[in-house]
Amino acid sequence: MQSLNTITLHYLQAFVLSAELGSISAAARALGKRQSQLSGWIQDLEAELNLELFTRSGNSLQLSPDGHTLLPLAQHALAQSNRLQAAAYALQQHQQLVLVVGVAPHIPQQLLTDAIVSFIQEQPQVQLRISTHSEEVLTQGLVEGVFDVVLLHESIELHNSRYDYCRVGYYDEVFVVRSSHPLAVKPSVGVEELAPFRELIWAQDYQQSADESGYSGHSSQIADFGTLKGVLLKTDCVALLPTLMVASGIHQGQLALLRVNNELSTIRRRLELRWPLGSQHKTLISCWLRLVCQTLNNPDSDTPPDR
Structure with missing residues (x-):
């Protein structure tokens, strides 16, 4: 040869x-x-x-x-x-003045709070734009240069030649109801007991959430989390939500944690950062990746207290 x-x-x-x-x-x-x-x-x-x-x-x-x-x-x-x-x-390339970040629906952006604060302090002259879109839009937008970095739920792909990526961090989800809910006093709940109660779905992207179904035969999809929590506190609805977003309500006694028989282990959603090929060498993207990796690799404990 x-x-x-x-x-x-x-x-x-x-x-x-x-x-x-x-x-x-x-x-x-x-x-x-x-x-x-x-x-x-x-x-x-x-x-x-x-x-x-x-x-x-x-x-x-x-x-x-x-x-x-x-x-x-x-x-x-x-x-x-x-x-x-x-x-x-x-x-x-010259230093860019805007960093555009996309986040997939259902991922609580509160996870990024420390990274955002550190980025603003390190890059005071840069505009940071963070928005929520479906995973399909984020992936396509990344390839087309619409987004500089995107945060999605972990993919099962082991390799992709269209972009660079890093699997990093996670968040947990729990079933919650208002503290006066009929099921709140039970040590554990069967799935058949959830069926009579309406389920509230935090649906930031309606198209992606349209086909979602839970344990209830009927549901309501609400994009604004504050509105969803308000409805949850005033009705006998149930909801599966990120622990980070309901931990304060549980600590304050407004919300109660439900332990569902077939979900005895933590419902953990792992996360993945993606960015255009080679762009980790750009100053702003490198800075953002470093800060997000530091934040998501060392998440604060968001486990709700036992009832």
Whole structure:
């Protein structure tokens, strides 16, 4: 085999796109190149590696066994190249004056209070904009450059070449009712006992919450948390809410914690930060990531007291 130093990113891109799109012609259209040019790049790559990457039969193009083995490595090499270029571009940019942060629904923004305070103190000249959007909007907006950083619930993906990410921190959720609720005096509650009571859902994003259903046969979705808490204190509704947001009500005796039989362990929601490839080298994004990681990796205890 000849030296791999002569392999260019063009060759790898032609190989990866042809494999992902199923044909060299489709890959050529995606890259805005001639089909013959991509065919030549793939043939050059096969010659460099001394391996057949595709099996060809008429108009059919299929990955060879060797191609299947090398495809994920080629994809990873391209992703690392994209990160290198993105980091270089980020280092060339002037200091930005606005940091735009997106937060997924149901994540209590109070978790970010210490990070926000520290950021304002460290970057007094910078505007900080934090808003709530669906996870779909946040992910797409991150790729399109609408958001600098987003905070979402943890993904099951082990790797993604579209953005950089860090799994960090968590928050807990608990079932609560007003202290005079008929179920408040019970040491534990079965799910069938919850069914007669309306469930209040903290629905910051209606579209994302429209299909949510809990243990009750009927529910009310309320975007403003203050309004939701007010309704909860004046009715026999139940709600599953972040512990951080109801801990004071429990401490003050306004709200009571329900222990549901099939939720004996803590309902824990883990979190994930995402940002554009390489942008952690930008001063503001680097500062925000550092402060949020410090805050979320050392959360204050928000466990409500036993009744």
